Amino acid sequence: MRPILTVGSVAFDSVKTPFGEVSRVVAGAATYFSIAASFFTDVRLVGVVGDDFVDEHLAVFAGRRIDLDGLQRVAGETFRWRGEYNFDLNTRETIYTHLNVFEDFRPQIPDSFRSSPFVFLANIHPALQLDVLDQVEAPEFVALDTMNYWIEGTPYELRRVLARVHVLVINDAEARELSGEANLVKAARLIQAMGPERVVIKRGEYGVLMTRDDGFFAVPGLPLEDVYDPTGAGDTFAGGFVGYLAAAPAITDDVVTQAIIAGSTMASFAVEDFGLDRLMALTEPQVKERFREFKRLTHFEAL
Amino acid sequence: MRPILTVGSVAFDSVKTPFGEVSRVVAGAATYFSIAASFFTDVRLVGVVGDDFVDEHLAVFAGRRIDLDGLQRVAGETFRWRGEYNFDLNTRETIYTHLNVFEDFRPQIPDSFRSSPFVFLANIHPALQLDVLDQVEAPEFVALDTMNYWIEGTPYELRRVLARVHVLVINDAEARELSGEANLVKAARLIQAMGPERVVIKRGEYGVLMTRDDGFFAVPGLPLEDVYDPTGAGDTFAGGFVGYLAAAPAITDDVVTQAIIAGSTMASFAVEDFGLDRLMALTEPQVKERFREFKRLTHFEAL
Numbered sequence: 267m268r269p270i271l272t273v274g275s276v277a278f279d280s281v282k283t284p285f286g287e288v289s290r291v292v293a294g295a296a297t298y299f300s301i302a303a304s305f306f307t308d309v310r311l312v313g314v315v316g317d318d319f320v321d322e323h324l325a326v327f328a329g330r331r332i333d334l335d336g337l338q339r340v341a342g343e344t345f346r347w348r349g350e351y352n353f354d355l356n357t358r359e360t361i362y363t364h365l366n367v368f369e370d371f372r373p374q375i376p377d378s379f380r381s382s383p384f385v386f387l388a389n390i391h392p393a394l395q396l397d398v399l400d401q402v403e404a405p406e407f408v409a410l411d412t413m414n415y416w417i418e419g420t421p422y423e424l425r426r427v428l429a430r431v432h433v434l435v436i437n438d439a440e441a442r443e444l445s446g447e448a449n450l451v452k453a454a455r456l457i458q459a460m461g462p463e464r465v466v467i468k469r470g471e472y473g474v475l476m477t478r479d480d481g482f483f484a485v486p487g488l489p490l491e492d493v494y495d496p497t498g499a500g501d502t503f504a505g506g507f508v509g510y511l512a513a514a515p516a517i518t519d520d521v522v523t524q525a526i527i528a529g530s531t532m533a534s535f536a537v538e539d540f541g542l543d544r545l546m547a548l549t550e551p552q553v554k555e556r557f558r559e560f561k562r563l564t565h566f567e568a569l
Numbered sequence: 570m571r572p573i574l575t576v577g578s579v580a581f582d583s584v585k586t587p588f589g590e591v592s593r594v595v596a597g598a599a600t601y602f603s604i605a606a607s608f609f610t611d612v613r614l615v616g617v618v619g620d621d622f623v624d625e626h627l628a629v630f631a632g633r634r635i636d637l638d639g640l641q642r643v644a645g646e647t648f649r650w651r652g653e654y655n656f657d658l659n660t661r662e663t664i665y666t667h668l669n670v671f672e673d674f675r676p677q678i679p680d681s682f683r684s685s686p687f688v689f690l691a692n693i694h695p696a697l698q699l700d701v702l703d704q705v706e707a708p709e710f711v712a713l714d715t716m717n718y719w720i721e722g723t724p725y726e727l728r729r730v731l732a733r734v735h736v737l738v739i740n741d742a743e744a745r746e747l748s749g750e751a752n753l754v755k756a757a758r759l760i761q762a763m764g765p766e767r768v769v770i771k772r773g774e775y776g777v778l779m780t781r782d783d784g785f786f787a788v789p790g791l792p793l794e795d796v797y798d799p800t801g802a803g804d805t806f807a808g809g810f811v812g813y814l815a816a817a818p819a820i821t822d823d824v825v826t827q828a829i830i831a832g833s834t835m836a837s838f839a840v841e842d843f844g845l846d847r848l849m850a851l852t853e854p855q856v857k858e859r860f861r862e863f864k865r866l867t868h869f870e871a872l
Contacts, residue, residue, distance in 0.1 A: 472775040486787035
């Protein structure tokens with residue numbers, strides 16, 4: 267069981283979906299990632315919040331295997347985002363993004379975190395992701411998230427960081443944009459040529475696709491009766507995925523496919539309530555039971 | 570091994586995709602269905618063509634287990650459709666639909682077909698689907714396809730036929746429209762309450778979802794490097810699905826999930842070339858090998 271260093275946003279979100287809305291709840295990529303990964307292994311979080319992020323907000327991390335020594339608190343307001351989802355939750359509109367203290371975020375990796383064997387670089391400026399990699403000592407495994415904003419705006423920096431990671435975790439639209447190729451099989455191969463050994467493609471309610479030596483591994487999304495808020499599902503997936511890998515004695519092909527299921531499992535919970543609410547109430551037996559549910563969902567007898 | 574009666578369109582399609590175009594090729598729901606199903610069992614096709622549908626067109630059925638005694642040839646032109654797909658093949662525009670001889674189609678089930686134990690009603694007017702059911706003797710298994718046009722235009726007739734079928738095979742947008750429910754889990758349960766024991770939901774490149782007693786079975790689409798033309802994929806899926814069921818000694822839960830894979834297998838071939846071209850060249854060993862590919866795609870070790 268190896269600890270994971272993660273660097274990314276800690277934020278306040280306001281979200282409206284057809285099923286309700288919440289205002290100024292604790293969120294952010296590094297938050298969702300850390301809480302999901304902490305079900306499997308120790309997590310070291312590096313990020314920044316403002317002085318409006320107080321004890322009641324820090325409570326979401328309490329009692330979990332999350333080391334907050336790398337979470338800076340500075341004068342000013344915490345990153346805030348507001349989004350609204352359409353009727354089927356498949357598209358959303360950003361109402362505002364106030365970077366606030368996140369605008370000047372320069373990740374400072376505490377000395378005690380520098381030898382972290384696992385690293386997850388959440389979606390931030392590729393130059394900052396590179397800066398983090400320069401501060402850590404030869405990690406065994408680095409996974410990266412990014413988004414269309416960096417693909418379009420900072421392609422050179424993004425290519426430099428891609429050359430240094432083992433796994434890229436992105437969604438299908440981003441995979442198409444990054445590769446300039448509409449076909450996902452070809453897109454994934456083109457991205458692998460940029461550096462990552464594996465490409466993990468998130469497809470929202472349709473599940474996840476992962477490259478491997480002999481083609482792909484794929485899992486559909488678990489059909490859920492109650493989906494309230496998809497925010498954070500991708501980062502929660504990444505947390506379950508990287509967390510499971512870090513907890514395993516070795517990264518075999520079987521372990522990687524199980525890690526995809528672990529990630530899908532965590533994400534399937536995240537969307538069942540607003541913000542972090544479902545993850546806050548989640549128990550380990552529930553995680554194991556849902557992993558088995560994915561097996562029942564997808565199993566068929568070979569010919 | 571039981572024969573399947575199918576009733577639906579036999580047509581000429583003209584199709585344009587980002588990868589090329591074809592003009593006036595043999596197509597139609599009953600055509601795709603029959604050719605796919607004939608890999609598994611005997612098929613009895615009932616449909617209508619014009620006098621422009623000549624021996625060279627009939628050749629697509631030759632040497633297959635397809636009985637054409639129910640294919641009427643009448644004076645006039647065969648049903649013609651033209652469609653164009655967008656860059657990622659996920660949406661298409663119908664350029665024209667000329668029903669021609671199909672407009673006055675009244676299915677006449679030959680006496681020798683009336684005791685067919687399996688029936689697939691392809692997408693035609695629900696009143697005609699009901700008329701077919703009135704002409705057959707207590708089939709063991711009836712599956713039905715339909716579309717938004719009938720869901721909106723003839724809801725009463727559609728409800729009457731739904732009450733008499735075992736399986737409804739539709740796409741996700743149609744499932745949502747038919748049930749008036751955006752959530753697919755709830756949509757499927759509402760549709761089951763209309764009659765069908767099972768609902769099979771096609772999701773294009775994302776795969777297939779099927780209800781069962783304890784939740785759902787789901788399979789992702791096989792990631793394909795070459796996708797040229799999605800036309801007919803849904804009917805080809807249905808042909809593999811119903812064909813596999815009809816070929817099995819009994820419809821067990823294991824057999825139904827394998828049938829979903831058989832359907833997905835056939836559909837994955839159909840899209841690899843224009844029109845019927847890939848299915849024309851397809852061999853049984855290739856079908857079995859791709860079935861195994863679906864197993865490799867989706868298999869993971871239980872915890």
